[in-house]
Amino acid sequence: MNSTDVSVLKSAVEWLKSGQPVAIATVAQTWGSAQRPVGSWLAIRSDGQVAGSVSGGCVEDDLIRRVQSAILTRSTPEMVVYGVIQQEAAHFGLSCGGTLRLLVEPKPELPVLEKLLENISAHQMTRRSVNLSNGKSTLNFGERSDEFICTEQEMQTTYGPRWRMIIIGAGQLS
Known part of the structure; x- marks a missing residue:
């Protein structure tokens, strides 16, 4: 998990603790x-107010509008797709006519997100599974x-430290 994702998770936890309704969008495909x-x-x-990004700015404004007007009133996750047709891809500024599929969770569970943040802070690989039919999520041990x-039934994402390669030097070999 990179530092951007950790800051998004921290923001979501803080907002939920303060009683703010929050939705989390994840790039699914x-x-x-x-x-x-x-x-x-x-x-x-x-x-x-937002933390993070799913498109580098192309679809965020529309997604915020959707969340505020409809998605937060739901109890189960919703799949939102941008760029299915050429006109939509051009309208939202998606590169090369691409398509973006997002899973939006209208009611993420605070205890699960707090435990995920705790595990990440302890450098533990953690796998989060979200049931798409009821919005409930679970945490399990993850592997690198x-x-x-x-899928149509579930989203699984693994968070925690990843392998990194550090190259030191200013020469051509490095």
């Missing part, structure tokens, strides 16, 4: 060029090799 990778998060408060999965 992309086609064509995408500014943000699968698994990227965006937390959206009911007043329109776990892949992002999003």
Whole structure:
């Protein structure tokens, strides 16, 4: 999990603790060029304040409007798709006519997000599964090799420290 995702998670936890309604959008799938990778998060408060990004700015305004007008009133996650047709891709500024599929959770569970943040802070790999029919999520041990999965029934994402390679030096070999 990169530092951007941690800051999104921290913001969502703080907002939920303060009683603010919050929705979390996760990049579930992309086609064509995408500014943000699968698994990227965006937390959206009911007043329109956001943390994170799912498209680099192309669809966020429309997504905020959707969350405020309809999604926060729901109890189950919703799949939102941008760029299905060429005109929509051009309208939202999606690169190369790409398509972006987002899973939007209108009522993320505070205790689960707090535990996820605690696990990440302790450098533990954690796999979060979200049941798409009821919006409930669970946490399990994760592995570095776990892949992002999003089916009609469930989304699974693994968070925690990833392998990194650090190259030191200013020469051509580095």
